[in-house]
Amino acid sequence: MSYDSFKGDLRDLYQELILDHNQNPHNFREIEGANHKSEGFNPLCGDRMTAYINIDADVIEDISFLGTGCAISKASASIMTTILKGKTVKEAREIFKKFHRMVTTGDADIQDLGKLAALAGVHKFPARVKCATLAWHTVKNSLDGISVVATTE
Amino acid sequence: MTLAVARMPAVSRGGNNIRLLDTDTIRKDFPLLSRKVRGKPLTYLDNAATSQKPQAVINKITEFYQQYNANVHRAIYAIGEQATLEYESAREKVARFINAWDTNSVVFTKGTTESINLVAYSWGRHNLGPGDEILITEMEHHSNIIPWQLAARATGATLRYIPIRQNGTLTLDDPGEYFTDKTKLVALIHQSNVFGTINPVREIARLAKDVNALVLVDAAQSVPHSPVDVRALGCDFLAFSGHKMLGPSGVGVLCARPELLAAMEPFMGGGEMINSVTMEESTWNEPPWKFEAGTPNIAQAIGLGAAIDYLETISIDAIEEHERALTQYALDTLSAIPEVTIYGSEVNRGGLVSFNVENVHPHDLAQILDQKGIAIRAGHHCAQPIMQKLDVPATARASFYLYNTPAEIDVLCDGIMESINFLT
Numbered sequence A: 001m002s003y004d005s006f007k008g009d010l011r012d013l014y015q016e017l018i019l020d021h022n023q024n025p026h027n028f029r030e031i032e033g034a035n036h037k038s039e040g041f042n043p044l045c046g047d048r049m050t051a052y053i054n055i056d057a058d059v060i061e062d063i064s065f066l067g068t069g070c071a072i073s074k075a076s077a078s079i080m081t082t083i084l085k086g087k088t089v090k091e092a093r094e095i096f097k098k099f100h101r102m103v104t105t106g107d108a109d110i111q112d113l114g115k116l117a118a119l120a121g122v123h124k125f126p127a128r129v130k131c132a133t134l135a136w137h138t139v140k141n142s143l144d145g146i147s148v149v150a151t152t153e
Numbered sequence B: 001m002t003l004a005v006a007r008m009p010a011v012s013r014g015g016n017n018i019r020l021l022d023t024d025t026i027r028k029d030f031p032l033l034s035r036k037v038r039g040k041p042l043t044y045l046d047n048a049a050t051s052q053k054p055q056a057v058i059n060k061i062t063e064f065y066q067q068y069n070a071n072v073h074r075a076i077y078a079i080g081e082q083a084t085l086e087y088e089s090a091r092e093k094v095a096r097f098i099n100a101w102d103t104n105s106v107v108f109t110k111g112t113t114e115s116i117n118l119v120a121y122s123w124g125r126h127n128l129g130p131g132d133e134i135l136i137t138e139m140e141h142h143s144n145i146i147p148w149q150l151a152a153r154a155t156g157a158t159l160r161y162i163p164i165r166q167n168g169t170l171t172l173d174d175p176g177e178y179f180t181d182k183t184k185l186v187a188l189i190h191q192s193n194v195f196g197t198i199n200p201v202r203e204i205a206r207l208a209k210d211v212n213a214l215v216l217v218d219a220a221q222s223v224p225h226s227p228v229d230v231r232a233l234g235c236d237f238l239a240f241s242g243h244k245m246l247g248p249s250g251v252g253v254l255c256a257r258p259e260l261l262a263a264m265e266p267f268m269g270g271g272e273m274i275n276s277v278t279m280e281e282s283t284w285n286e287p288p289w290k291f292e293a294g295t296p297n298i299a300q301a302i303g304l305g306a307a308i309d310y311l312e313t314i315s316i317d318a319i320e321e322h323e324r325a326l327t328q329y330a331l332d333t334l335s336a337i338p339e340v341t342i343y344g345s346e347v348n349r350g351g352l353v354s355f356n357v358e359n360v361h362p363h364d365l366a367q368i369l370d371q372k373g374i375a376i377r378a379g380h381h382c383a384q385p386i387m388q389k390l391d392v393p394a395t396a397r398a399s400f401y402l403y404n405t406p407a408e409i410d411v412l413c414d415g416i417m418e419s420i421n422f423l424t
């Protein structure tokens, strides 16, 4: 890997952790019989993503994704799955809010966001915010589906 | 599909069988090309999206605002007359440039998109009905798809597509399947903004004429880069944009057969396009003014006239040859990178190359190249049906013009190699 000719901002965007997750995405698989599945589409670049989630008693037991995307969207999805596994739906929503604030404003509480902080540089590249949030919007659709079910019960 | 290593190196710098333009001189005419981007010289390879402007065009627009800014066709005073004269002389230049039927067959619009919509409304809404078919191709830009989807929905006509092959060429083996008595209009792209394919418009126009269908040509990517003779093409409507041919944004052209323009209903209503207006009804001005409601983009049209003057001093034939050589060089050098897949056919192609790099998403590639001052396109190029056909979400695209050089293509290739090292 050579950073020689890419200095400054580009390194902020493509941090080592992001490049790693892009090459070796975690939870990049289908969950057979997942009780939640949703699709995300970024019409701007044509990227598509499918998120699979198993939720049991309001806890995200397992979460995975498949699809095509740029390094930012793939790494964001990959890191997201590692962070959300084991969280409650409510916690997941909180993290999404903080993550969204971080990638749009750069304002981040590193403690709360952990590895997601690697995506903080995205806020300097407004055209890439949609890439970073595609997986999150996809998952949120599933979670919103849940709350609908939850309120009717 | 990966393009096999190209057949012959058309550009070996230092060789003498190539007819490249004198880019050192030409580049001096384009002030923007000498600026630095992110500390690097700008390598502008997104000409299919829009072109840069020569000083002569910028000067002409400034001249209008500084010396004869007035509304056209209305003022009974010197600067108003001068503005009208310049505006109408731009129309004459356009007409000459594309060998239009006559000067008044040139309608100024705001661009290709508006030109096609004008036909879809003024002709389409009044001449199409249930049972009629509009025939387009699978390689159209969205601006030559959506207006026809809307027209089909409004009139009950059916929209059909001539299929394309994986290499971006039309399948015309069985024309009888597509060109029938039901076909009322054939609308197609002259040069593909994704594959670079130059479509056999004359042949298609003949097939259309055999079934009495009209032909609309989206010439957004051909008029700026090659000699286009609207009458020789055999089409009825030709649409293109000023901003892709060194002119300013905000002006484009619809050139149409005079008898069609005369018979067509107006597109928009307002000032300029009327003859007489009473409270009850109005009569229309003659074409082309019938289709130019309201104050037109005067400075932009005059600027387009200056762009045509500039293109003619360089020679559009020489520009075409320059781009052909550059494209061959780009195909040669890009296909030497094993990770690169090039889309499109090897023959009959214009000055652009769409490609993908294994394991490097086009967005990441464009972002990394930007850091090196290189501007290329990444995305679906307003042609989502093509992306579906190729089964890719997006492609990268480098597109050339008269000021690009083989050295810039080397810079692009170096940047691609570095991006591969960086991301994989």
Ligand SMILES: Cc1ncc(COP(=O)(O)O)c(C=O)c1O
Pocket (backbone or CB within 6 Å): B048, B049, B110, B111, B112, B113, B114, B141, B143, B144, B189, B191, B192, B193, B218, B220, B221, B241, B252, B382
């Ligand atoms: C082939 C083609 N048709 C139509 C258009 C639309 O042109 P405009 O946006 O200037 O109306 C473009 C430009 O992107 C194009 O490449």
